Amino acid sequence: MSELATEKSRTVVLRALGVLAGILDVAIDDRRLANNPARHIRNLPRSGPGKRRVYLSHDQVATLAACSAYPTMVLTLAYTGLRWGEATGLRVRSVNRLRRRFVIEENAVMIAYEIHVGTPKTHEKRSVPYPERLAPMIEQACAGKGPEGLLFGDGVNHMRNSGAQGWFANAVRRAQAVDPSIPRLTPHDLRHTAASLAISSGANVKAVQRMLGHASAAMTLDTYADLFDDDLDAVASRLNDAMPLVALPAGPQTRYRQPK
Template sequence: MSGGSVEPYTTSKGRLWMVRYRDENNRQRKRKGFTTKRDATLALADLQVKLARGEWIDPNASKVTVGVLAVPWLEGTTHLKATTRNNLESTLNVHVLPHWNNREVGTIRPTMVRAWVSAKVADGVGATVLERALGILRQILAQAVDDRRLPSNPCDNVRVPRREHSPRGYLTHQQVEALAVECGRDATIVRFLAYTGLRWGEMAALRVSDFDMLRRRVQITRAVAEVKGEVVVSTPKTREKRSVPFPAFLADELAERMVGRGRDNLVFSSDGSTFTRVSNWRPRVFNKAVKRCQLAAEEQRRKEARAGDPTTPGFPTISPHDLRHTAASLAISAGANVKAVQTMLGHASAAMTLDTYADLFPDDLEAVAGALDAARSAACAPAVPSTQQA
């Protein structure tokens, strides 16, 4: 690589300066348009340093668009679970490409990315979806950095607003039972989800062989999900198998569902072989049952109001997934610690459990202070002198 040169040239607007240099492949390059020799000399020095460090970026390489780079990025997600990949592809098409598809990566600046995030927030896009969208753009541009199309990633220091957990509809024991009764022959589904914390897809995939009725345990080894209208069987969400206990009162109900079925038959299925889809079950059974419970609670509160202050709580608007939250709430109120709840729910870490359900764990600060006080008193109490021997 030669040292390069700085040369003047004449235009209709007067004399300007250009830089001639050779790139890492020894091809002749030039940059024009400098108004002073000093600016051109500084630019040449900068180019020489970048070439020496292997940091030089071909200006033509950075002209590729986000849409072009999105194709190999999406192809690189085939190792992910079908549900995860479907969510990423949907977010890419709905939230990323409409804005960035034709934008050359070399023209993207952090301020542009921040403005895009702000616009999404103003449009009411939730933090979870926005995190995913920004993550996709960051990964696409990371490819450009790896391929030396960009010197750095414009997304690196961009953040989205913190997630705010929306109020959850935790059910009481009485409300779980009322909802189960309203679901008729599917009452066991409600009770099972509310007292084990399984995800719908984990429950729907359970076979007779997954249950240990003597130990009252169920093995979670797989899950089902709906992807573009098709049922896909895969591993649980965190890819980890786990063993989850179920209460004794459910044993008879579960055993009844297994009567006449083989080890490989599905438990929560009308015929033992067809997966129960939440997309069908929720509007057909669950939503109607929730509505009836709400009306019953409202009627009971009106009766109580005529005699004084109503004590019956209102019945919240919930989804089947909220039964998982209810399971966490009931377990914590029964005294379960964070590690037990983490294992039951299949969270990746106890930190995730605390982040999700921090409002449910009691502070116990006074109890901690009292225990420390008692421990110190016991440890530092003056020794009782021994009886002197005669």
């Protein structure tokens, strides 16, 4: 692990360790090993400062969508928090148009230029709401496709985001020409934007957790702790409103006295 950490990122090292640990767990179940040496390893690679997260405003999202060849995809990512693979894996049958919900049960991942379809990252199906203003665009995306048709794209082939020369990168460049305040970003940054917009609208951490498909609310808090700073101020403000006035005697020594 130490040698691998000199060449690879912390994420890659931990993923490799996780695969090895899983294999050795099977060996223990088969009674070929007494314990798993890949578990409880100390001195794991430390995480660096990481990439700064990008949060777009509502106006910036609208500009990006208007400059994109696929505005419905942009708005879906920015207002639902779906992962790219979850969005491209959506089928017409995954859309509950009555309740305006996506049922997330597939995840399309590109490996060596080939699309592989599997379960979502947490391996659990979940339901994610989408805004009412997005409903006509989703309706149009469903038009002419059967239940198994893919929601985005031509209905047969999964949409691809081909890096620096792809449709999303071109949309970002066009949007920056319109609004220079729009930073460089990837489709995954729209997931962060969705979290930011949801929290700023008043959504609590459990709602955001369910929307994003995080394993726990603690994970959501750890990931987006900076977005909940305003909530702390709001807590203090509400406590101030509820707190009774306290009468304090004049002088150097003050004691709490319950008001009459």
